[in-house]
Amino acid sequence: MSSSTIILSVKDLNVNYYTLEGIIKAVRELSFDLRKGESLCIVGESGSGKSTVGLTIIRALPTNAIIAGGQIIFNGLDLLSLSDEEMTSKIRGKEISMIFQDPAATFNPLFTIGQTLSDVIRHHLGIKNKVKIREHVLNMLRTVGLPDPERVSRSYPHELSGGMLQRAAIAVALSTNPKVLIADEPTTMLDVTLQAQILDLLRKLKEEFNLSMIFITHNLGVAAEVCDKILVMYAGVPFEEGPCDEVLLRPMHPYTKKLLECVPRAHRRVGRLRYIPGMLPDPKNLPKGCPFAPRCESATEICNKKLPKMVEVRPGHSVACYAHSSGGEH
């Protein structure tokens, strides 16, 4: 898998939000590569910047956000240098699609599922023939496992349950045959049995369409179910990246280790839960060095001074921590 071509590459990305209370550095010095047919999971707690990454890639950030530096290379193009028109007509929703936690975000409540889907297909694929569009619509609804596609296509978003609506949103996202799908917490609002159905569907579609996927979640279990690679973020900074099983079985960063220890398990009996003392740092007032240093047991002097860089410690497994490397000191 790792030998396939890189389809999306994020380099030294920095994103800030400007608020009345000050500047929030939402993403700092983030780099990663996404290969064809691969699924990368960005895992983090609230304020880790994981959702900002997704919105930056499709250039749908709120107006108070400024991309302070970096590149996002897709198919040889730097997405950050494209005009808004080029982004809308060529990339967003066509080459790179996104689904959200709340599937209703994909739909206009005044249009039926079928109308929304036909619009996307007409606009992005340039199909004019009504019969062909209709065929494509029903075909997509069938692909995502919706029973009775005819009825679903005539339904308004409020007439469908959460699980069905998320399936319909996936149908919209995949109808243009995109190369990359970004899924931001797509199962967080769903019950576990429905979550399992949607994760299964995404896994199946990934194979079928040879999709590359960026999966954003706070749930390590969900990450383990769908991903080839995991990227752990904390307070806007990447901490650890590597193959899924490797990161989960042999985590290197103290934060990843702690995070795994404080998750209660349904499939195994655990002793008393460990927890991470303290709180997430105030995003307006981040510590100078490693943002985890104030909560980290193995923090030393240097951790409070300078942000460590990601360094590949094992093959394909990188970590940003002075305990494992000199932190990219030059």
Next chain:
Amino acid sequence: MTLLNVVNLKKYFPIRRGLFGRIVGYVKAVDSVSFNIDENEVFSLVGESGSGKTTVARCILKLYDPTDGRIVFEGRDITRLKGRDLKDYRRKVQAVFQNPFLSLNPRMRIADIVSEPLLAHMKISKSKAHKAAVELLERVGLSASLARRFPSDLSGGQAQRVAIARALALKPKLIVLDEPTSALDVSVQAQILNLLEDLSREYKLSYLLISHDLSVVRYISDRVGVMYLGNIVEEAPTEVLFENPLHPYTQALLSAVPEPDPSLKKLRKRIMLPGEPPSAINPPKGCRLHPRCPKVMEICSREEPPLIEVKEGHKVKCWLYVKK
């Protein structure tokens, strides 16, 4: 010792239509639910949305009047309590809800929030209540300096600690925890779960935990009831239920929980339930799971199975386990 005894609890919500609000049907949110909670025991009700678990909790908190059935607390039926007896009951049964920012008054200072139940129920002076409140805040792991702050100054975890301190203030016997950690980050969730565990031991508390998160349920409960469409379909001591689930619904529910440990993942067998839970307005006849059940038999669509005890303390509502 049994603290709470729920017997055949029913709660139907009428559906009204038309100008005169004619009743055209009922949502049978809770349909004949029975269980016990012992002193100093953690009992969990787990289920998906629409299973009726929160409605059960609200009946116990007397936020709803049950349609039928009894709720016996310390030997007295509380469904028709009034006046002083009701006030006494409210003192002994407290609640912590999912979103602390909705359950804490945003215009009140933290210390006032925690001392309010003391002033309402006990004959004590304001200064004494304030002192007790500060002590409670410290017990739940908050610094006394937060006492003069407002809820909006707190993080989610801190606010939930305030809600717990308020629930503890009157030294209750039972605390109803309705999804107490669902709105929190995992690292904070672990702190709150540990705190709840310590408090139950220290104050000899019982909990009724309402949750959809099976991993939280396994961690903190002594016994678990699994709900589906208004019924308890299986009930057992926690480890028995998680290691040896009998009801097809419990099996499917457990197998759907994603597991972060890759070595355990491979051992797991996935059982998929097709479709989504049907509406509680017209629940399926017979066993309510039968249209989705992978082990459905002929009898399941005809007759509702009884809840039978297969081993001591392990009850299941499924025809598979009924001996002919």
